[in-house]
Amino acid sequence: MNGKPMSLKTFFVQSALCSGCRLCQLVCSVAKEGIVNPELSRVFVNRIIMDGVMLPCICLNCEEPPCIPACHRKAINKDPDTGWVTIDYERCTHCQLCIPACPYGGIFLGPQKEVLMCDVCGGDPACAMACPTGALRFLSREIGTAGEHMPLS
């Protein structure tokens, strides 16, 4: 536990459960931009159609986020209390260096070449609330969903 409170939450992905419906992308763009545009979402489902593989990608709020040293503007911060990693758009120049630094493909480029990164909606992420299958969940870091690979009945 390293003395961290149990309430620290982050995202857990179970791609086996993901149906590829992109409700997460739809509600993200509505929550963040007030419009529908899956390309402006801070979560993205890679739909590998022929193989039937659906892989939701989102910022996983790493313990040691590689995006932070990659950013020359020191625009990315990890909140020491919550553990959430966010972009300070006052500082961000959308130079995109953070995008390849993320090992999980969790930072995205929007249609206007803007860098998009999840801010967990302040702790109540719209995407996880809308996910009908449990493929994308926002849970305590200590519990998570590791080892779960069967569809929920």
Place this chain on the structure above:
Amino acid sequence: MNRIAFINLSTQQVMVKDIPEELLRRYLGGDGLNAYLLFNYLPLDTDALSPDNVLIFGAGMLTGHCDVSLSRFQITAKSPETGGFGTSNAGGFFGPELRFAGFQHLVITGKARRPTYLWVHDGEIEFKDASFVWSKDVYETQQLLMAKMSNPDIQIATIGCGGENLVRFACVMHGLKRAAGRTGMGCVMGSKMLKAVVVKGSQSVNAYSPERMKDVFDKHLKQVTSTKLYPVISRYGTLTIFAIQNEGGQIPVMNHQYNYFEAAEENLEDEIFEERYKTKTLACFSCPLRCSHRYRIKYGPYQGVWGEGPEYYMMAGFGPMVGNNQWDVILAANDLINRYGLDIGSVGGYIGWLMELWQRGILTERDTGGSNLKWGNPDAIMGLINQMAHNEGLGGMVGQSASHAAEEIGKGSDRYLYQQRGLMHECSVGNRASRATALAEATTNRGYDHLRGRVALEFFGIPTEALAKIFGRPIASDFRAWEGKPYMAMWQQHFTTVIDSLGYCKFATVWPGSTGNLTYKEFAETINAVTGWDVTPQELMVTGERIWNLERMIVLRETGIGREGDIPPRVYFEPNKLEPLKGEKLDREEYEARLDEYYELRGWNKDGTPKQETLARLKLDEEPSHLI
């Protein structure tokens, strides 16, 4: 973002127009506005395979907006299968992507000089050479296009060799299984040398009130995931319907000779599919219901075959309809049909018909080229599908002739061919024991159609008083009784028409009989949040009626067939042979009387044509009005 692109494949010219708000409100989008565009743009006396035929892709008015299950798009043209109203609907991701690319409708005319695909992206439309994918199957075509464009996230509507070879009932495919199946829209694409329409967009879809839209969405998501249907449909999809239909004695067996298929028991079951074949659960855009499944055949002669689907429709149409009780055969046929891009409804129906002709000795090995068409023979089933797709042999003749195949074969074969308005009867539907459903499906404009006419609420023995609350008048509780059923039939026809025009999936609505699902009230909530209009459920019901009447005008203009097209096939008036529901049938005289009552309710003449005053009431008396 409500724009129409008019695309001429002969001249490679494109013209883009905004849709006037007045027109949107009158016809919404999808099915409704497609019908308007067809009625306004199709020249008189056009052959369905002529370059002048108008092929229309239309996203529903709400498709791609923020609500559950808004994935659907509609394809409309003059039908090469029937010569009448051709229209078909599909889900997946194509419809929303079309909107994100900046268009609600594409109106395609002319004929390309060489195989062509359209590249539709962010308000631009380009004509591209499709030679490298011509003659490739539906899966391969999409893989090659994704590779060519270095983008796995493009959405593609394509034809397989069914459409290329002008099979009259070729469909348009999207993904591995999403199909605009009926009435031969793929054949129209083939006739225009249009292999595919490829879309990708990054444009935003705005709402009049984003806050209200989000609230409405939250409410609707909770609503459709709280029903009794939800855990079932999200696990088995429509396969779960099979046992209900078969054990209820309401499934067509061996070309409608029987109504119950004993051999299916303990073989054709949704649970067996889940255990032995299913590998993945999938969904269309924005849909929590996730009724699609990926499958793979692990053992036996079809080992290694994989695909997506099937639905109840495939299960019944390539199960009981053709006398087959083997899941493997259904799944292998499903894969073949999807790769070729053929309509399951017609293919299953025609194979069932040919097998009955074999049973009766009307067809022999001389006609089939040596093939044995005995019921359930897997080689015959696969062989006929292959022949249809490649235009070879007996299957090829049927594929090219559709219902005129009975004239080619002769020998009284037409007696066993069950079609309406030239459209092969649905291979999975046998409703002679029901009243509202039989009437509503038989009076649909494209031909017998469960997607417009199935009245599921009829089958649950709901008390008359409870039905009265929904329909506003007394309706008999028993599905075999007629009281109130003509009204119920009409109500459902308008309801399904509105669904197809808005872009919802019917399974998120009360259509499958799930009373907790979305209905007019919820549609109005979303429309008003998105547009700022003040639409009421009453207005939407009239909109549905307007579109229905316009579609009837198309049918009458193109075919002149009114009342006679509203009578279901002969078998509907003959008694069921097996329990349950043994002896049940429609009484012809009673049916005709109820048809009169239905016309009366509609404000139509006894010949199935709308009265002038009805057209005036619905603001249809000036059509074609050329408002765009």
